[in-house]
Amino acid sequence: MRLEVGNILIKDIQFGERTEVKKGVLFINKDELAQVTGADDLIASVEVYLAKPGEEIRIIPVKDVIEPRIKVSGKGGVFPGLISKVDTVGEGRTHVLKGAAVVTTGKIVGFQEGLIDMTGPGAEYTPFSKTMNVVLKVDPVEGLHQHEHERVVRLAGLRAAEYLGRAGQSVEPDHIEVYETKPLPEQVKEYPDLPKVVYVYMLITQGLLHDSFFYGVDAKQIVPTFIYPTEVMDGAVVSGNCVSACDKNLTYIHQNNPVIQDLYERHGKDLNFIGCVITNENVTLADKERSSNMTAKLVEFLGADGVIITEEGFGNPDTDMVMLCYKIEEKGIKTVLITNEYAGRDGASQSLADSTEKGDAVVSTGNSNEIIKLPPMKTVIGYPEVADIIAGGSDGSLAEDGSITAEIQVIIGATNEMGYGLLTAKAR
Template structure:
């Protein structure tokens, strides 16, 4: 499979009379884009705002992030099974608007899996998205059944953001990109002797799939991953729209759709393929509820890796707490199968950093890259402007915010400053490979 991603480097985004791209500037016909989004009758109010790096802007509650893209050589949707019919991805040409993202932002109501982004100041260092130009779809919906639920599916708003990302991406469908990235792997059984002589590596992704009711979990080709079993996937499928993010996960631990599209570990493995490693592909796994399910999935992953002849594995989990049991079970099963494994995860060590870092531990899990402590307290000054609603951080049960604490008070102060746990920083721990944080054992 050969995938070409044609990159258009976005230097500025502004509103105009026609949605187009020229000389590094993405121009958005705001009303036309809003009319397109409001074709979904469940979106009751809708606006689009632009947030740029360095501006005194706080964005909350953020529910999803997507890189604007389009397919060039086929009339297929960007996200099969979500924005259109199911079809294979990972081959052909896709155009991408780099340096920007589409954010789904609640006009009012937040939920457990939502987060916060600061575009400047001390808070900017905690999120990759502070360095991007963010096109914020700020909307409310008629999903009254979950209005006051702490855990929301946020379906209409998340789907609206995916549609907007595709709508904007089509602005460059017929244009010549600034540069083209190529991603191609020979079939595993057709590789040269030189490549086969290198250490063979698989990348194991444990996507969020704990919720037994449909609508909360990550989707693969539009299919809820709670119904999923570990499967070998081509890495091109991952970065070309086969997966989208779910709404259930403390936000710093979540993988947005943008993270799937730009997974840096996959890109690094591609760079090293044929040089230092033989990159076999991605084992897409799941996260389960019962212990039996966790053990079964771990055995599936180990069997696939062993059957492929993997010498090593990189194992990454989305989330913490209950998913730690899946993470360690998979770690142990891989090691027992003779596959040397390195894990990538964040930790939940408490606000004082003294608690056990993972719910489950095993001596065989002896090589783990930490992406930081989800419970770390973060204090940030007020911003000049808020996109969304700041009160959502304290009022609506965001995983790192609270309405009242006997010592710390409310997460949102009267002057607009905030105190929160890292949990609420939007995709802040970046387990997919570009976390700015780590922990060191001395």
């Protein structure tokens, strides 16, 4: 499967009469965007804001961040099974409004939502202080159940991203990246002397508000399966979760999965990237055993020499990661794990909830419990009072002056476990 990703560099976003890209500026017809986003009987209101890097803006609580993309050629449309038909995607050409992002906010759905600061110390921890954000405050009709609330906001964000992406359909990209993984026998033959690497891609699936979607299917219901890496670039995997802000894999990060990108970077040079196995993180022991067994089997079946395993979430999913590591290493296949840490506010406790001696190669993306003080911002989009109740906040986190003292857990993407950011933790 071969995908050309055409990046159209977006240097600025502004409201305008038509939604279009002109000389690197994304102009947005505000009313039309609000209309597309709100095209659901269960949505009561949509407000559109712009938040740019360096501005004194805080967005809270954030549900998801999505990158505007559109299919130019090849089968299907973005986010298959959710807002497009369920065609298999990942082939042909896709255009990206690189530098722009859709951020959804609104009344809180679950405790585990977080914030984005566009400037100040908090901005250093989130990748989305560096993007031009189109912020959608989506509030549903009264009396909506939490489960429906989550779905309604998730789909609204996807519709908005596709709508904006469409503006790039016939724009000449600034640069084009080509990604290709061939059918297994051909791919193995192409670089016969390089180690074969598989990416084991864990998706959080702990129940509602902690779910991920694969071609529209709730990933709780999948058994681990093999995918081409390019499928996720077209939105085959979508975040539907309110797991802790710091370590949820936002849809944007799925679309730009850094492990996939960095494996492709070395593909054909130092390694042979033969594909991905997606697996889930269900809550029952039988499910954990089944999924880890099947993943280990698939990785072996594919003939992998090494794998990178990325976790999503913490605590309970640590057990899934540890089982995967143990079972894959047992087969003589080398593993590297990417995880974050929950070592306590003082950094003195054990960082994971489970352990295996075979986990001897771990990349840490930082201690989520470390405390940060976020100064007040001139503008707050959303509902700042939730700072006291979201995961990583505590009673009194939000001070009268609007500053927030909380764990970095509250910051979107701060300790992302796909290794999207630079953060790590060291022994001291």
